Amino acid sequence: xPVTDPEAQLPLTPATFHILLALADEERHGYAIMQEVAERxxxxxxLGPGTLYGSLKRLLEQGLVEESDERADPALDDERRRYYRIxxxxxxxxxxxxxxxxxxxxxxxxxxxxxxxxA
Amino acid sequence: MSAxxxxxxxxxLLRAYPAEFRDAFGHEMTLAFRxxxxxxxxxxxxxxxxxxxxxxxxxxxxxxxxLRARWTARHRMEGRRMKPMGVLAILxxxxxxxxxxxxxxxxxxxxxxxxxxAVLLAIVAALLLVTAGVALVRRSPRAPALATxxxxxxxxxxxxxxxxxxxxxxxxxxxxxxxxxALLAFVWVKRSDSVTQ
Numbered sequence: 001x002p003v004t005d006p007e008a009q010l011p012l013t014p015a016t017f018h019i020l021l022a023l024a025d026e027e028r029h030g031y032a033i034m035q036e037v038a039e040r041x042x043x044x045x046x047l048g049p050g051t052l053y054g055s056l057k058r059l060l061e062q063g064l065v066e067e068s069d070e071r072a073d074p075a076l077d078d079e080r081r082r083y084y085r086i087x088x089x090x091x092x093x094x095x096x097x098x099x100x101x102x103x104x105x106x107x108x109x110x111x112x113x114x115x116x117x118x119a
Numbered sequence: 120m121s122a123x124x125x126x127x128x129x130x131x132l133l134r135a136y137p138a139e140f141r142d143a144f145g146h147e148m149t150l151a152f153r154x155x156x157x158x159x160x161x162x163x164x165x166x167x168x169x170x171x172x173x174x175x176x177x178x179x180x181x182x183x184x185x186l187r188a189r190w191t192a193r194h195r196m197e198g199r200r201m202k203p204m205g206v207l208a209i210l211x212x213x214x215x216x217x218x219x220x221x222x223x224x225x226x227x228x229x230x231x232x233x234x235x236x237a238v239l240l241a242i243v244a245a246l247l248l249v250t251a252g253v254a255l256v257r258r259s260p261r262a263p264a265l266a267t268x269x270x271x272x273x274x275x276x277x278x279x280x281x282x283x284x285x286x287x288x289x290x291x292x293x294x295x296x297x298x299x300x301a302l303l304a305f306v307w308v309k310r311s312d313s314v315t316q
Binding site: 031034048049050051057058081 | 136140143144147148150151152154155169170172173174176177178180181184
């Protein structure tokens with residue numbers, strides 16, 4: 001029976017959360033996900049193809065991500081690529097994970113492990 | 120290293136992944152690797168160390184998942200096989216009970232004490248078989264143990280019945296010997312499979 005409670009999927013692995021974040025605003029193919037994650041984290045997180053597609057396989061099985069149409073990316077080459085998009089359930093799971101992390105950061109602030117966030 | 124040779128080396132590295140995963144994502148991974156290579160322009164040792172580390176990190180967990188998926192599928196299939204075996208056990212047990220009842224009635228008062236005892240034993244054995252059959256159909260966790268007990272008891276009782284009630288039909292005898300052995304083999308194969316997984 002498929003799990004429908006977003007909380008039941010938590011905690012997510014860092015790679016999984018980064019992939020969901022990359023797909024939160026638009027659908028992307030594998031390499032575009034790698035690029036988005038690297039750019040967003042200033043190169044601190046670089047997903048390799050094995051980690052990326054291993055995580056995508058699990059995300060597809062859990063219904064957090066689904067395949068979109070296969071099409072060519074003119075920016076890269078004429079080879080057709082599979083595109084992935086986040087599902088509504090995937091979005092709920094990503095939100096739940098973000099809330100969980102937010103609560104953790106709040107606790108760390110209260111314990112003065114980190115300072116207040118500056119705008 | 121040229122792009123073509125790099126891609127060939129990566130195709131070799133992909134062999135570290137389970138075949139099902141390679142079939143599903145191998146092509147996409149090669150494309151992503153090709154993009155990474157062109158992004159790096161001159162892939163150095165560090166680039167290759169990152170790629171090898173990525174394979175070493177991701178392949179074992181994917182193998183473990185593939186094994187787990189295969190194990191689950193196999194046991195689901197065995198679960199499906201348990202039902203027909205259970206139905207067969209119930210049918211044979213019920214037929215045996217009917218057969219023994221007919222013998223008991225037909226023999227009437229002319230039936231001696233030993234043959235009567237043998238027929239009653241056959242009914243007990245048949246009841247055991249029906250119980251095991253019901254457990255198999257319901258996929259009860261006790262089904263393998265019940266099936267073993269009933270098959271062994273069935274064989275022992277058939278031997279006793281045969282000794283005191285020699286006019287058992289060949290068909291009844293074959294059914295009484297062949298089916299319990301098949302049931303035992305079914306349970307043992309299932310158990311040894313679970314142990315070797």
